[in-house]
Amino acid sequence: MAAIEVEGLRKSYGGRAVVDGVDLAVEHGEIFGVLGRNGAGKTTTVECAVGLRRPDGGRVRVFGADPHRERDRVRQAVGVQLQQTHLHMSLTVIELVRMYRSFYADGLDPEGLVERLGLGEVRDTRYEKLSGGEGQRLSIALALVGRPRLAVLDELTTGLDSSARRGMWGLIEGMRDEGITVLLVTHFMEEAERLCDRIAVFDAGRVVALDTPAGLIGRTGGGAEVSFRAHAPLDRSLLTALPGVEEVSVRGGEVVVSGGGDLVKEVAAALMRHGVPATDFRTRTATLDDAFLALTGHQPEERDEQGSDEKGR
Incomplete structure (x- = not known):
């Protein structure tokens, strides 16, 4: 019970x-x-x-x-x-x-x-x-x-x-x-x-x-994201072929690699192997905020500290 x-x-x-x-x-x-x-x-x-x-x-x-x-x-x-x-x-x-x-x-x-x-x-x-x-x-x-x-x-x-x-x-x-x-x-x-x-x-x-919190994050596709600026020509296929990589995109001059597993290690090693210098190396892991957005289609919101009336809860 x-x-x-x-x-x-x-x-x-x-x-x-x-x-x-x-x-x-x-x-x-x-x-x-x-x-x-x-x-x-x-x-x-x-x-x-x-x-x-x-x-x-x-x-x-x-x-x-x-x-x-x-x-x-x-x-x-x-x-x-x-x-x-x-x-x-x-x-x-x-x-x-x-x-x-x-x-x-x-x-x-x-x-x-x-x-x-x-x-x-x-x-x-x-x-x-x-x-x-x-x-x-x-x-x-x-x-x-x-x-x-x-x-x-x-x-x-x-x-x-x-x-x-x-x-x-x-x-x-x-x-x-x-x-x-x-x-x-x-x-x-x-x-x-x-x-x-x-x-x-x-x-x-x-x-x-x-x-569980981890389960919510995991089952909504939560993974890691690595971004950097490449200072030499970079063939995206070098990254898309790496274990765990799901997507490679370019956003405002930054290369963004999304996926799971040991993503940071794999991306850094690939850049070194192919002699591609990179700066502004950043990592991001999925959070409960990401899971909430994926599940509801809404960003989490800050609640009015006075609460809402009972009919809107």
Whole structure:
């Protein structure tokens, strides 16, 4: 039995299908990524999957329980951090964590959790006075204080600088190390590639691919690219005949060789053998951004830090 099982999930707003027949399963103890542009249906899918929104059709189970018919059972097993959290502005960090702890039968010690998440120095600071990074750490504390088996994190690092974002990544990896299943909704490709064991790519309300980050890159033709400027006549056939070479082109005076295998070594050796001097030698490997473009036909986008309304998710 998976931590989350979704079969044929559907949800519409105003006659428009936002989620259109989604199937996926999140396994115990993994960081499962949900990736997609605004309006792709990823947040709505996640909210339906954990009982925060009622689907129009399909089947959902969380640790074998129906999140609507067995709401209390699911609530005790799931901790959720949403894009937009409405908290009492005048309550302090420790007051909020203690309040959320009171919702659960078996939770963590609020004092210890606040210290563990680096919030000790602001434990008595009101929510309205917290910085962006402190507020995000608090949102994790509120999601974890109930000792969940599953943590749902939706656009957790949006609005954070690179240093604070990497600090959050360490916290998420630590959650997995403790056996917590993590469902991570993100639009940051670097974040998904580093953290996730598997990723579901959403487009137009459907899952268009589900695989490991390396698997997504590999199965969309991801390979390497070598570019250089040749300072002597070069017969392209010398390069097209090399092992792993798929394409040789010239772009603005640069020779670009695409393919797989040990491409850099093969190209450099061929140029030396045939006495072709080259400069501006550069290499590039495929990334999750490339895979996303190949799968959806869209470039990854920067999300509005305020989020989008629920009908566009």
